[in-house]
Amino acid sequence: MTEPKLPIRTRLASGLTKGAAALSRATGRGEGSVIGARVGMLVDPDMLANLAAGRRIALISGTNGKTTTTRLTTAAVGVLGEVATNSLGANMPTGHTSALVKAGPTPYAVLEVDEHYLPQVLEATHPELVALLNLSRDQLDRAQEVAGIAAKWRTLLTGKNVHVVANADDPMVVWAASVVPSVTWVAAGQRWLDDSWVCPECGSTIERSGEQWGCVTGDLVRPIPQWSVRDDGVVDPTGTYHEVHLQLPGRINKANAATALAVADRFGAPVLEALPRLAQVTSVAGRYATVVKDGRTIRLLLSKNPAGWLEAFDMAEDVPTLLAINARDPDGHDTSWLYDVDFSPVRGRRVLITGDRAYDLAVRLEVNDVRFEHVTSFGKALAAVPPGRLEVIANYTAFQDIRAELDRVN
Incomplete structure (x- = not known):
């Protein structure tokens, strides 16, 4: 990747970001990614947008699994070249800014995004792709109702020229993503059902039968997935089964791997080259360690x-x-x-x-x-x-x- 010509203000802000982060680490106050970026963004409010320019970017968002899926996606996309990422889970604009500063010029970036900040980060980074994992209830003193976030995502994506990789098994995600012309559907599963018994389109009941689900009025139905989890592996859009060997436990991480492969495939990474990279992920910011x-x-x-x-x-x-x-x-x-x-x-x-x-x-x-x-x-x-x-x-x-x-x- 040819290093982009950054504005002088952005270059100055990047230097201050690095310096503040280093000072934070030296004084034992933490990694410094947040405070460093805050200092830099005071100097250049457009810092994130300027640093994102020229990169092929994927944003990963959802209530659960963001950090793990981001780590797996970074590994898979890594077969194509250097990837900037916020690997420790700092998933708000300060974290993204700090990650891009730290990585320097890279052709790719895979960024975990807090579901509430997705509109702001999408507008700033103009990603090529957004992966939507799931939506479920969180602590209400600091989070919106699930239906509110789904509506925000749907409004955000309307009219956007962005490809979406989305969980076909989560009705809230399907409703939000269905306004986009170009979607890759992943059968990632949904064990938690308590936030998706009511159709967000018409308010009618959602009924389930095996893997299939749909609103009783037919306003919203499960789309046909291109990628799916089966046994110990995934099935790609050609119908080819790939065994997935992970060091991370649980079926949910097989689903996260399927999403990671779908994103990497969209970027042009060969599945057979990406698969061994997934097996190298042993823990994610201490999780599963x-x-x-x-x-x-x-x-x-x-x-x-x-x-x-x-x-x-x-x-x-x-x-x-x-x-x-x-x-x-x-x-x-x-x-x-x-x-x-x-x-x-x-x-x-x-x-x-x-x-x-x-x-x-x-x-x-x-x-x-x-x-x-x-x-x-x-x-x-x-x-x-x-x-x-x-x-x-x-x-x-x-x-x-x-x-x-x-x-x-x-």
């Missing part, structure tokens, strides 16, 4: 909302399990969403709980008739279980706390 400590094999699973907990229970083995809940700003302060989660899959196994809001979780588990033990820290949970495997399922800041505590004990 396995750590051995004092004879315990600890696996970390991040779950931020009801749909995410459903998938985590699908991945977790029937072994001692630590559940951790906080309710800080990044998590949302409202823990009422716990009552949307069915905790019965962990009934009968040894369950430990911790976190700032462990007592909220305790009440919820009692309602679900799940026996548990309360511990005040990850270290105490580790000491309480015998040598062997320990599954850890935590929401965002609880997950970060546990990672930090693991680093200390290591």
Whole structure:
């Protein structure tokens, strides 16, 4: 890629971004991607748009799976050339700006985008492609209703010259994406159904039969997918089956891989070359990581909302399990969403709980008739279980706390 001629203001802002980020790291205040970009964008408000110009860009958005799908897509597109990406999940414009500054001139960019910021980032970056994964409920004190986000996406995409890769199994995503003339449909599945029983087009009931779904009036029906997950692999638009070998657990990650391959294929990456790249992804910002400590094999699973907990229970083995809940700003302060989660899959196994809001979780588990033990820290949970495997399922800041505590004990 020939380095684009950036405006002087953007070059100056990029230098300040790097400097502020380096200072943040040097003083132990964090990676510095957000503060660095904030400094740069004060100097050049159009910094993101200027840095995006000249690149082939894919945006990845949805309620769950954004970070993992972005990582897998980056690996798949990487067979074509260097790819800029916000690999640590900083998914707002500051994170995108910082990622493009850090990467320098690259022909490709794959950017995870918070679902609420998709309109702003799409307007700034003019992507070639947008991948829409799913929409489900999140903490309402910091998120909109699912139907509101779907409507925002639909309005955003109307009249846009952009290709969309979309989940054919999520009615809200299908409704939002159906206004675009060019769509690649992926049968990525939808285990969480509680946000898509009502047609967003007409308000009638959505009925399901096996893989098929549709509004009873026929206003919205499941489109025919070009890509689908089958057994241990994916089927491409030609009908060819490709076995997918991942180091990431669960069917949901097979679906994320199918979306990644669909995006890479649209960019021109040969599927047979992209497939081995997916197998090289071992963990994503610490998610799915396995750590051995004092004879315990600890696996970390991040779950931020009801749909995410459903998938985590699908991945977790029937072994001692630590559940951790906080309710800080990044998590949302409202823990009422716990009552949307069915905790019965962990009934009968040894369950430990911790976190700032462990007592909220305790009440919820009692309602679900799940026996548990309360511990005040990850270290105490580790000491309480015998040598062997320990599954850890935590929401965002609880997950970060546990990672930090693991680093200390290591």
